[in-house]
Amino acid sequence: MIISTSTTTTTMMMMMNLSLNLDHPGNILLLQHQQPQQQSHFYESDIMIRSNHNRFNDNNNYNYATIINYDPNNNDHLNHQQQQQQHSLQLMSPTTFLSATIILTIVTILATPSNILVIWVVVKTPTLRIKAVNMLIVNLCLLDLIASLLDLPLIWIILHFNYNHIRFDRIICNFQLFIHHLTISGQLLSFASVGYERYHTVSNPFDKEKVRKITHFLVINIWLLAILIPALELQFAPDTIDYAFCTRSIRGTGHLGILFIMLPFGLVCFLFVAYFYARIVTLVKKHCKNVNTTCRKYVSVTFGNGTDISNGSELPSIYGEVCVLDSRNRSLGKRKIEAETAKRSFFVIVSFVAFTLPYPLTIIIERIMNYQNQQPQPDQKSLWFELEYCLNVMSLLSSAFNPIIYGLANRQFRNAFNKICHRYYRRYKSRDYI
Numbered sequence: 001m002i003i004s005t006s007t008t009t010t011t012m013m014m015m016m017n018l019s020l021n022l023d024h025p026g027n028i029l030l031l032q033h034q035q036p037q038q039q040s041h042f043y044e045s046d047i048m049i050r051s052n053h054n055r056f057n058d059n060n061n062y063n064y065a066t067i068i069n070y071d072p073n074n075n076d077h078l079n080h081q082q083q084q085q086q087h088s089l090q091l092m093s094p095t096t097f098l099s100a101t102i103i104l105t106i107v108t109i110l111a112t113p114s115n116i117l118v119i120w121v122v123v124k125t126p127t128l129r130i131k132a133v134n135m136l137i138v139n140l141c142l143l144d145l146i147a148s149l150l151d152l153p154l155i156w157i158i159l160h161f162n163y164n165h166i167r168f169d170r171i172i173c174n175f176q177l178f179i180h181h182l183t184i185s186g187q188l189l190s191f192a193s194v195g196y197e198r199y200h201t202v203s204n205p206f207d208k209e210k211v212r213k214i215t216h217f218l219v220i221n222i223w224l225l226a227i228l229i230p231a232l233e234l235q236f237a238p239d240t241i242d243y244a245f246c247t248r249s250i251r252g253t254g255h256l257g258i259l260f261i262m263l264p265f266g267l268v269c270f271l272f273v274a275y276f277y278a279r280i281v282t283l284v285k286k287h288c289k290n291v292n293t294t295c296r297k298y299v300s301v302t303f304g305n306g307t308d309i310s311n312g313s314e315l316p317s318i319y320g321e322v323c324v325l326d327s328r329n330r331s332l333g334k335r336k337i338e339a340e341t342a343k344r345s346f347f348v349i350v351s352f353v354a355f356t357l358p359y360p361l362t363i364i365i366e367r368i369m370n371y372q373n374q375q376p377q378p379d380q381k382s383l384w385f386e387l388e389y390c391l392n393v394m395s396l397l398s399s400a401f402n403p404i405i406y407g408l409a410n411r412q413f414r415n416a417f418n419k420i421c422h423r424y425y426r427r428y429k430s431r432d433y434i
Helices: 008-017 076-088 094-124 132-163 170-203 208-239 241-247 256-298 327-356 358-372 378-394 397-409 411-433
Strands: 002-004 026-033 053-058 061-070
Touching (some): 094 411, 132 208, 170 208, 170 256, 170 327, 208 256, 241 378, 327 358, 327 397, 397 411
Parallel strands (some): 002 026
């Protein structure tokens, strides 16, 4: 049966007037006029359609001849169409869902209580409260709390909604993207600020007032830049992986915001951190060497009768009345504390790099492989997408490990925490006796 027309309206009228028996397979030839910059699509949910377009010239008007091979028992086209629709939407596999859930559970258990504990110890302890570096540590814990109390629940909800094929509102998706990049930017700036403050403290240990003013200036700039950078990142929101999973859109593989904003910004911050900590290590080694040399040459023991005993004497170490001013040990102890602080901050930075660096590194590897392979398969795209999403969620682990490293590795924090616990325990016991 052949149906020929030059307009869509005439075609529909002729098809309505003709009685077609679609219970048996057959060929139908449709001649349809080409619309400018439009392509005509014929979709049917219950049949298979295979088309072959042949163009011919009829009175200087270009038309399309479509041969439709109809078979009511063949559903291959429907299955292929469903597969294309699944690949066009960013859905989540059970493996990715399980991995992301495990990561979020670990962050939930560790991040919130540990950050609250560090802030509570600093606020309750005057000796910790007056130190400039602890101001930056509290600021870092506040950023981690924002990540655990705002970013983490939104990611958890988006994760379950995507797995259950439910779309989120774009306003909520933009808000989650803003909070996520605010915490990451704030952490990067906090690490750079801690390195800068430690360098000034080690190089100028007696100029505490200047270091405190510098710390206040750094905290203000951390929040200003941490708000500005996510605002720029929102300009590339449709190309981010968080937005794609939130809205279940077909985009999210460009990573323009990560490649052109977050990655250069992170590299600049880590260059500053590497420079300041290299200077700290150099200053500590130089000072310790000078202290050891001075003490070997000039340290002596003076007795009550005025006799001086040199280091090479065979007399007992304690004899008569001894008056020793052990400046060497005090200086070394002070520098040891500074070195431990620098080492502890270095461990925090290493943990942050271990949790955050794999995500942009995977993006770069994917871009290189896609450049070599011009047409990657849909399954390959889906695998890269889900791997990048898991690595993106893994960056939240730094919010959980930062306070643990500061709290467990710092003897001053442990002593202050024990004193606070004993204080409240004594108050509790005194109430029992009343």
